[in-house]
Amino acid sequence: MNSHLFIPGAAVFLCSALGATAAETAFFESKIRPVLVKHCYECHSAESGKAKGGLLVDTKQGLLSGGDTGPAIVPGEPGKSLLLKAMRHEDPDLAMPPKGPALAKAVAADFETWIREGAADPRISSAPVAERPPVDVESGRKFWSYQKPQTPQSPEVKNQDWPRRELDRHILAKLEKEGLSPSPDATPAVLLRRLHLDLTGLPPTPGETNAFVKAWAQEEGREALLATTVDGLLKSPRFAERWARHWLDVARFAESNGRESNLVFPHAWRYRDYVVDAIQADKPYDRFITEQIAGDLLPAKDDAERAQLLIATGFLAMGAKGLNEMSKAQFATDLADEQLDTVARAVTASSVACARCHDHKSEPFSMEDYYALAGIFQSTRTHYGTWIDSENNNGSSLIRLPDLPGQLIPNKSVTAARVAQLKADRAKLDAEEKAQNDYMAKARLEGKDISSEGFELLRNVIRILWSRGGIDGQLMTVDEDGSALPLCMGVEEAAKIRDAQLLNRGEIGQPVKAVKRGFPAVFEVPQAAPGSGRSGRLELAQWLTNPAHPLTSRVIANRVWRHLFGVGLVRTADNFGYSGERPSHPELLDALAQQMMQQGWSLKAMVREIALSRSYRQSSDFREDCFEKDPDNRLLWRAHKRRLDAEVIRDSMLAVSGELDLSRRPGSLVTEFAGQSVSLIGFNQALPADLDGSVRRSIYLPVVRDHLPDVLELFDFAEPTLVTGHRDVTNVPMQALYLMNGPWVQQRAAALARRVMQEKPTLEEQQRRAFVLCYNRPPDPQEKKLTERFFQTVRGSIEGRPEVDAPTLLALYCQSLLAGAEFRYVD
Incomplete structure (x- = not known):
């Protein structure tokens, strides 16, 4: 069967070779893995850089080995499996998730079934080599990723005709050393499709493909043609939208809080647009990072730049928060921890946050290192814009932006009378609160017992608190006249700058000593320590972007490589530490890191360098001799086939x-929600069934935590709570069902059918046109026969059904093309 006419779903059953049957693998992928990712990975995965209680749940071995309290699961014995007890909250010391109710009974029942039947788990962990972890500073400085990148010599190669860029010499040298050779170049049509999908996220048009193939026939002009094509794609706004999404994955961008209090962030879209604009302008990466960490502390030439710098700091405000936390001190500590972990993982692929409760178990980070960084974020005030209510004990304001001509302000304006009424209502609540406080104070002085009134008094306190929160939430979005204000999420310096207290076992009630704000000792990077009157965020940004820093340039170079080749030179893109994987080509990674800095930290220059290489343009054809020596293709003897x-x-x-x-959506669908609770919004408002009611690019779809549009959820969108530099790719039955039965897909198929009917007069021409649009190539003779058979078979099965007319039949054919594997894969 031809791959492009094959609707997916059965491929999951191929995992039986890994020790699990087809049914067991399907059950794990549909019932078990999604729950672990959603509820457990944030605190117990290599991806998050956290292993609370010593437990990792992102590998089979992690669950079997367990943590400090023993194995998480015992296959065949649900009663002895701590994971099941934890999710049912049977033991308060093990309850998971720790804040909020137990998981649904149906979820726990699935896990019980899974464990009883042997806990089949097809996941394969990539265990690091068995070496002693560099847990002290001196040995840590000898580890590859903590040493400054070096400028390697150009490797000697035998086949001098093959390389086109310096990076090709590194790839070829390794291949030749192992007795391998690179694959032939991909055909021009395949190469162009790959370039368009990688750089812009959109396929080339048939006209673009024909022109490129025709020009490619002139061999002497190929390099110039390729350079012109790549440069054109890099200049396109479509490149900015595609590559902005890569960074938004890393920035854990979302438009709601998630967790137990899933409240919306209606102003998050400004940060999304900031990232798109920064990529389009090719903002130097070191400046890009500095603005997101300390934009509020940078000088601005005018109000427009000041607004952009403030919006950039939304990077630090975007994370999921424990909004229902009762302790203000605990909330502040957890918020700083989330920000510290995000910066470390996003920029340096390091798990410093694991040293919150004890010295890092496998990296050269001490608790002092952690709290030196924590003080920087504890001296920062975060604005995320949720107000106090029944789901939120930790309200926050927003940042007021400068007024600018033509500025988009999607907030709702109100009348001046409404503002006056809201203020009057708040004053009335303040008076009620004062009267109740005075009454209780007087009762205490007089020794009066008011315990019988306790419940009523408490209920009144809560009523006043929640009512005032709702009023404050409305008032912070408008001025005195009721006009909507330009606002954004972000950070600024806290009113009180202070060093963090080192906490015994990370417990908020067990301070040990103050730790001066600074940076981890393992890094030999010259940088002034934060001053007494500053948080240290600007110094942190300068430290991270210092050319002497061993990780920042390496990590971003590896991220770019990963997006163009499908796999990073370091496969654990968010973990460059001891527990991560070693680089397949360390000298090449250093060369790219150095080149990145030498070219002014230009993202586009790095993309261009790789896209013009001979390595990138290899075909993906299978070669048995190379496969036997390098089955994972780590030496890059061919291009990786990749699911889009x-x-x-x-x-x-x-x-x-x-x-x-192709127009940018003004604001976001989230700005149009009434209220702030996702659960109440979904209950009270008529929303698109899967939050996908538009035909704009996917980057403008709402990213509501725990409530993503179907197509994003089903096809492995990045978990928006975590720093995600590498998405998992699954192949599960629900994807096939969506492609076969999803109304959105059926609507696109009908539209494609209408398009080809308008463009071509005959059915045969319409079939060919649809095929070329979807696959950037004409059908071969066998595919033409399959198409004819499809129409004959379907016509026969619907004979006598007048509702199935010619356009409907053509739409079914178009849907089979859209559902085909070739449409979803880049070759």
């Missing part, structure tokens, strides 16, 4: 159907 990201699948469907709206 969820957004690219969706955007490509819109592109080929002719419906894609």
Whole structure:
């Protein structure tokens, strides 16, 4: 069967070779893994850099080995499996998730079934080599990733005709050393499709493909043609939208809080647009990082730049928060921890946050290192814009932006009378609160017993608190006249700058000593320590972007490589530490890191360098001799076949159907919600069934934590609570069902059918046109026969059904093309 006419779903059953049957693998992928990712990975995974209680749940071995309290699961014995007890909250000391109710009974029942039947788990961990972890500073400085990148010599190669860029010499040298050779170049049509999908997230048009193939025939002009093509794609706004999404994965961008209090962030879209604009302008990466960590502390030439710098700091405000936490001190500590962990993971692929409760078990980070950084974020005030209510004990204001001509302000304006009424209502609540406080104070002085009134008094306190929170939430979005204000999420310096207290076992009630704000000792990077009157965020940004820093340039170079080749030179893109994988080509990684800095930290220059290489343009054809020596293709003897990201699948469907709206969505659907609770919004408002009611690019879809649009959820969108530099790729039955039965997919197929009927007069021409639009190539003779058979078979099965007319039949054919594997994969 031809791959592009094959609707997926059965591929999951191929995992039986890993020790699990087809049914067991399907059950794990549909019932078990999603729950672990959603509820457990944040605190117990290598991806998050956290292993609370010593437990990791992102590998089979992690669950079997367990943590400090023993194995998390015992296959065949649910009663002895601590994971099951934890999710049922049977033991308060093990309850998971720790804040909030136990998981649904149906979820626990699935886990019980899974464990009883042997806990089949097809996941394979990539265990690091068995070496002693560099847990002290001196040995840590000898580890590869904590040493400054070196400028390697150009490798000697035998085949001098093959390399086109310096990086090609590194790839070829390793291949030749192992007795391997690179694959032939991909065909021009395949190469162009790869370039378009990688750089812009959209397929080329048939006209672009024909022109490129024709020009490629002139061998002497190929390099110039390729350079012109790549440069054009880099200049396109479509490149900025595609590559902005990569950073938003890392920045854990979302438009709601998630967790137990899933409240919306209606102003998060400004940060999204900031990232798109920064990528389009090719803002130097060191400046890009500095603005997001300390934009509020940088000088600005005018109000427009000041607004952008403030919006950039939304990076630190975007994370999920324990909004129902009762302790203000605990909330502040947890918030700083989340920000510290995000910066460390996003910029340096380091798990410093694991040293919160004890010295890091496998990296050269001490508790002093952690709290030196924590003081920087504890001296920072975060604005995220949720107000006090029944789900939120920790309200926050927003940052007021400068007024600018033509500025988009999607907040709702109200009348001046409404503002006056809200203020009057708040004053009335203040008076009620004062009267009650005075009454209780007087009762205490007089020794009066008011215990019988306790419940009523407490209920009144809560009523006043929640009512005032709702009023404050409305008032902070408008001025005195009721006009909507330009606002954003972000950070600024705290009113009180202070060093963090080192906490015994990370417990807020067990301070040991103050730790001066600074940076981890393992890094030999010259940088002034934060001053007494500053948080230290600007110094932190300068330290991270110092050319002497061993990780920052390496990490971003590896992220770019990963997005173009499908796999990073370091496969654990968010973990460059001891527990991560070693680079396949360490000298090449250093060369790219050095080149990144030498070219002014230009992201586009790095993408261009790789896209023009001979290594990038290799075909993906299988070669048995190379496979036997390098089955994982770590030496890059061919291109990796890759499943497209969820957004690219969706955007490509819109592109080929002719419906894609390339305009930027003003604001976000989230700004139009009434109220702030996602659960109440979904209950009270008529929303698109899967939050996908538009035909704009996927980057403008709402990213509501725990409530993503179907196509993003099903095709492995990045978990928006975690720093995600590498998305998992699954192949599960629900994806096939969505492609076969999803109304959104059916609508795109109908639109594609209408398009080809308008463009071509005969059915045969319409079939060919649809095929070329979807796959950037004409069908071969066998595929033509399959198409004819499809129409004959379907016509026969619907004979006598007048509702199935010619356009409907053509739409079914178009849907089979959109559901085909070739449409979802880049070759």
